[in-house]
Structures are given as structure tokens and as C-alpha cells.
Amino acid sequence: MPVITRFAPSPTGFLHIGGxxxxxxxxxxxKHHNGKFLMRIEDTDRARSTPESIETILDGMTWLGLDWxxxxxxxxxxxxxxxxxxxxxxxxxxxxxxxxxxxxxxxxAELDAMRAEQKEKGLPQRYDGRWRDRPxxxxxxxxxxxxxxxxxxxxxxxxxxxxxGTITVQHSQLDDMxxxxxxxxxxxxxxxxxxxxxxxxxxxxxxxxxxTNTFRQVQIYKAMGWDIPTFAHLPMILGPDxxxxxxxxxxxxxxxxxxxxxxxxxxxxxxxxxxxxxxxxEIISPQQAIEWFDLGGIGKSPARFDFTKLGSVNAHYIKxxxxxxxxxxxxxxxxxxxxxxxxxxxxxxxxxxxxxxKPRAQTLVEIAxxxxxxxxxxxxxxxxxxxxxxxxxxxxxxxxxxxxxxxxSDFTSESVESLFRAYAEEKALKLGAVAxxxxxxxxxxxxxxxxFAVAGLLGxxxxxxxxxxx
RNA sequence: GUCCCCUUCGUCUAGAGGCCUAGGACAUUACCCUUUCACGGUAGUAACACGGGUUCGAAUCCCGUAGGGGACGCCA
Numbered sequence: 062m063p064v065i066t067r068f069a070p071s072p073t074g075f076l077h078i079g080g081x082x083x084x085x086x087x088x089x090x091x092k093h094h095n096g097k098f099l100m101r102i103e104d105t106d107r108a109r110s111t112p113e114s115i116e117t118i119l120d121g122m123t124w125l126g127l128d129w130x131x132x133x134x135x136x137x138x139x140x141x142x143x144x145x146x147x148x149x150x151x152x153x154x155x156x157x158x159x160x161x162x163x164x165x166x167x168x169x170a171e172l173d174a175m176r177a178e179q180k181e182k183g184l185p186q187r188y189d190g191r192w193r194d195r196p197x198x199x200x201x202x203x204x205x206x207x208x209x210x211x212x213x214x215x216x217x218x219x220x221x222x223x224x225x226g227t228i229t230v231q232h233s234q235l236d237d238m239x240x241x242x243x244x245x246x247x248x249x250x251x252x253x254x255x256x257x258x259x260x261x262x263x264x265x266x267x268x269x270x271x272x273t274n275t276f277r278q279v280q281i282y283k284a285m286g287w288d289i290p291t292f293a294h295l296p297m298i299l300g301p302d303x304x305x306x307x308x309x310x311x312x313x314x315x316x317x318x319x320x321x322x323x324x325x326x327x328x329x330x331x332x333x334x335x336x337x338x339x340x341x342x343e344i345i346s347p348q349q350a351i352e353w354f355d356l357g358g359i360g361k362s363p364a365r366f367d368f369t370k371l372g373s374v375n376a377h378y379i380k381x382x383x384x385x386x387x388x389x390x391x392x393x394x395x396x397x398x399x400x401x402x403x404x405x406x407x408x409x410x411x412x413x414x415x416x417x418x419k420p421r422a423q424t425l426v427e428i429a430x431x432x433x434x435x436x437x438x439x440x441x442x443x444x445x446x447x448x449x450x451x452x453x454x455x456x457x458x459x460x461x462x463x464x465x466x467x468x469x470s471d472f473t474s475e476s477v478e479s480l481f482r483a484y485a486e487e488k489a490l491k492l493g494a495v496a497x498x499x500x501x502x503x504x505x506x507x508x509x510x511x512x513f514a515v516a517g518l519l520g521x522x523x524x525x526x527x528x529x530x531x
Numbered sequence: 532g533u534c535c536c537c538u539u540c541g542u543c544u545a546g547a548g549g550c551c552u553a554g555g556a557c558a559u560u561a562c563c564c565u566u567u568c569a570c571g572g573u574a575g576u577a578a579c580a581c582g583g584g585u586u587c588g589a590a591u592c593c594c595g596u597a598g599g600g601g602a603c604g605c606c607a
Contacts, residue, residue, distance in 0.1 A: 230534070269600080272602070364544090374556095
């Protein structure tokens with residue numbers, strides 16, 4: 062049987078980084094087995110679902126390179142849960158007919174009171190089954206009922222989770238959950254099961270927060286006589302402090318990572334290593350990931366998100382990315398700082414500077430910040446450190462040097478360097494004594510890429526202009 | 532409160548009863564390289580939550596304790 066997995070986000074916000082990890086694992090598992098990976102939007106909550114959110118989520122998936130196999134579905138490009146509502150209702154009614162579900166006329170206020178009382182008494186908060194065995198003749202007039210599952214009350218259910226192992230829950234822990242709301246729309250619990258069945262999902266891979274739900278959902282499969290898929294519940298991703306990953310930690314949305322200059326392949330590699338391992342391997346190419354990925358490699362314990370490590374993985378992928386492409390990816394960040402797009406000449410400088418830029422950065426934003434001085438016009442504002450470099454002697458050396466630079470016919474990184482080296486030797490100076498002042502002159506800072514390379518890139522005119530502007 | 536899951540360096544993890552003097556990566560410290568900052572290289576600090584068992588032998592199996600996470604909606 063071919064493997065079919067799915068990612069089923071609810072379109073009520075952005076694509077969460079934890080969701081992205083789930084999607085990645087589903088995708089990898091399907092790819093590994095030559096199966097299919099499907100996208101389903103869980104939009105049954107009409108009040109909270111928005112088209113913008115769907116777009117954001119799909120964008121995030123595309124950015125990460127996680128393509129789904131039902132892009133042509135019904136012309137919308139994904140399976141919509143809401144569109145299946147008639148089918149959900151039909152199944153619920155079928156369950157009433159076969160005695161595995163029933164109508165419940167309890168009002169919301171009534172149920173709130175019930176839960177409040179249970180809580181006060183320290184009892185487990187569960188629906189007490191007040192309509193479970195009442196005859197249809199008891200139904201009040203004009204009250205639209207919900208349909209509830211008639212859950213088994215004795216015995217137990219065992220599931221064999223591919224990550225968590227064999228887990229058994231007593232049926233006494235289950236309650237009669239709502240399947241179909243009074244307005245005829247399905248609840249999540251019901252819709253997932255029906256959709257997973259209809260879509261032929263063989264492996265339900267999802268977050269651990271769905272673990273206990275699984276035992277309730279299994280009752281629906283049983284009630285309908287459907288085959289139960291394989292479940293794999295992934296441990297949570299926690300924030301650096303061990304609490305739930307949230308806005309407080311800075312970056313819960315996939316788009317945050319794009320905006321901060323992380324490469325999608327780096328984010329994927331980092332995410333892959335959260336709760337999953339393949340021996341001591343850390344840097345794993347997309348091809349290797351597909352080849353190696355298996356459910357057995359997933360750990361059971363939750364992982365904390367570590368931005369520092371993500372940074373180092375990102376640095377690795379930055380170094381691997383070809384200069385032309387990296388320049389293309391960095392240009393928008395620079396353009397944002399400059400408040401105008403880069404000219405062809407500037408793009409060319411950026412590309413040629415890339416070999417010296419990329420080993421120094423962890424993100425595209427850092428590259429952009431570091432590259433800004435190349436495009437600087439006018440006079441630099443120097444900090445104290447830089448000012449300290451420009452002693453009267455240093456300035457004098459620079460003036461001496463401008464005269465010599467002037468005569469250079471072949472103005473390159475190499476020729477400038479040998480000229481500086483010769484000068485330093487002549488004056489019995491360390492190279493740093495002339496290189497540092499040049500660095501300040503050309504970059505406006507005490508820290509920059511190798512300064513002779515900078516001079517070569519800037520060219521003779523601009524180099525002399527910057528020295529004279531001091 | 533009830534139920535479920537988890538627990539190896541600061542973090543991600545390797546580990547399937549003897550290969551463990553517990554390995555790797557990130558971070559961190561020192562040194563080397565060096566025109567600055569990085570990159571790179573070398574070396575170091577650093578962990579089996581605790582308590583009981585089982586066994587000739589436990590990070591690994593069992594029980595308990597503590598801590599963490601999750602679920603308990605006409606949200607998904």
C-alpha cells in the first residue's frame with residue numbers, strides 16, 4: 062500500500078515553526094516511501110479562518126520547498142475541510158443510525174455549569190452523558206441538537222504509536238464528544254477522522270498535543286468499521302526557556318525566519334535535527350534527508366529551540382551558496398536599508414565581495430549590514446575606536462600612500478597590497494599600522510573584510526576619494 | 532484535579548545490558564593562522580534527574596519519587 066501523509070493546518074494565523082517541522086516530517090516520510098504528501102486546510106471554524114492565512118501558510122510551505130501532491134485539487138490547490146461538511150454530517154447521521162452516536166439537546170450554559178461543578182468538586186471534566194440514553198420523545202421543541210459519539214464506557218483502547226510506542230487508555234477516561242454542531246458543521250475531532258479516511262491517509266504524523274485526542278478519534282474509526290491508520294506523534298518544540306514557543310521568544314512564524322535572513326535549506330536542516338537524528342550527522346542535504354528519514358529515528362522527548370545553533374547551520378549553508386545567488390538573495394535586504402533598489406554596478410560589487418562577506422555572516426541580514434559600506438556615499442561617521450586609529454602619523458602615511466596609489470596603473474587588490482607592504486617595510490612599520498588606517502578610511506570602521514580586497518573592488522577613484530575625505 | 536507522555540554536557544543529540552575512561556554538533560575557554568573581524572585548525576571545561584530493585588555486570592530493563600510537557604470545548 063502506498064504511503065499517504067498529510068499536513069492539516071488550521072488557517073487562523075501564520076505557519077508556525079512547529080507546524081513546519083511537522084510538515085517537514087510528513088513530507089520526508091512520504092518522499093522516502095515514494096508516497097504522497099497532501100495538504101488539507103482545516104477551515105471548519107468559519108469565524109477564525111481567513112483566506113489571507115491560507116495564503117500565508119501555503120507561502121511558507123513553498124518557501125521551505127515542501128510541495129504537496131494535491132496542488133491541482135478542485136482548482137483550489139488543497140483539500141478544504143469545510144467543503145466536505147455535507148460528508149461529515151452524513152457520517153455523523155450514519156453513526157446515529159447504527160447506534161454509535163446520539164442527539165444531545167443540552168445547552169451551552171448547561172454544560173458550562175456542569176464543568177464548573179466538576180472542577181469545583183475536583184472531578185474530571187467530562188460530559189456526563191445526560192442525553193446518552195434518553196428516548197427521542199424527550200427532545201425539547203425548537204432546540205437544534207448536536208450529535209455526540211456514544212463512546213464505550215468499559216474496556217480500553219490501545220494504540221501502537223510509531224514514536225511514542227504502545228499506549229493504552231481506559232474507556233472510563235473517554236467522554237461523549239460532539240461530532241456535529243447544532244448548526245450542522247462538524248467538529249475537528251470528527252472531521253479529521255472522516256477526512257483522513259476519505260483521503261486514504263496511511264500515516265497520521267502530527268504534534269504530540271493530539272496524542273490524547275487519538276483515543277477518542279479511534280472510537281469513530283471503530284464505529285464506522287474503518288481501518289485505523291498508523292499514528293506517529295511528534296514531541297513538541299519548546300522555546301529556549303522550556304516554555305511553549307511563542308511570540309515572546311521572537312520568532313514563531315516561518316516568515317520571521319525568512320525576514321531575518323535565514324535560508325530555507327538551513328531552517329529545514331535545523332528543524333530536521335529537532336527530535337530526529339541519524340547517528341552523529343548534523344549537516345544533511347535534502348537528498349540525504351529523504352534517503353535517511355524514518356519514524357524510528359524520532360526521539361520521544363521535547364526539544365528546545367536554539368537560535369544560536371540555527372545561526373551556525375545557516376552560516377554553513379550561506380558559505381555553500383554560490384556568490385551570484387547569494388548576492389541576489391541579499392540584495393533585497395540592502396535595498397531596504399538603502400531605500401532604493403541596487404544598480405547593476407552595485408549588484409556586481411556585491412557579488413564580487415561575496416567571497417569575503419559570506420564567511421563572516423550567519424544571516425543574509427548580517428551580510429547586508431556588513432556590505433553597506435561598499436555603497437556608502439559622502440563622509441563616514443566614525444566611532445571612537447576608528448578615530449583612535451587615525452593618529453596624525455597614520456594620516457600622514459595615508460597621504461604619502463595616496464601619491465603612490467595615484468601612479469598605480471593596474472589597481473588591484475594585489476597591487477595595492479604590495480604597495481602598502483613596500484611602504485610599511487620602508488618606514489619600518491608593521492603592516493597593521495598602515496592597513497588599519499586604510500580600513501577606517503575605506504569602510505568607516507575598524508572591522509571589515511580584507512581591506513586590500515575592498516580597495517580593489519572599490520577601484521582607484523573611489524579608494525582615493527574615501528582616503529581624501531578623511 | 533483526572534488521564535497521557537517525557538527526563539544523557541548550557542542546547543540539539545549518539546547510545547538497543549559488557550564496545551562508555553559516556554561520543555558528536557552548537558555554545559564556551561585557551562592556543563595557532565592573521566592587516567581588523569571572521570573562516571579554518573588544535574586542545575580543554577562540561578551530562579546519564581533522584582531513590583530502590585533485577586543482573587556477574589545498568590545510561591540502557593522494572594518500580595517509585597521529583598521535575599517538565601500535553602490533553603480534558605458546539606477551537607483546531
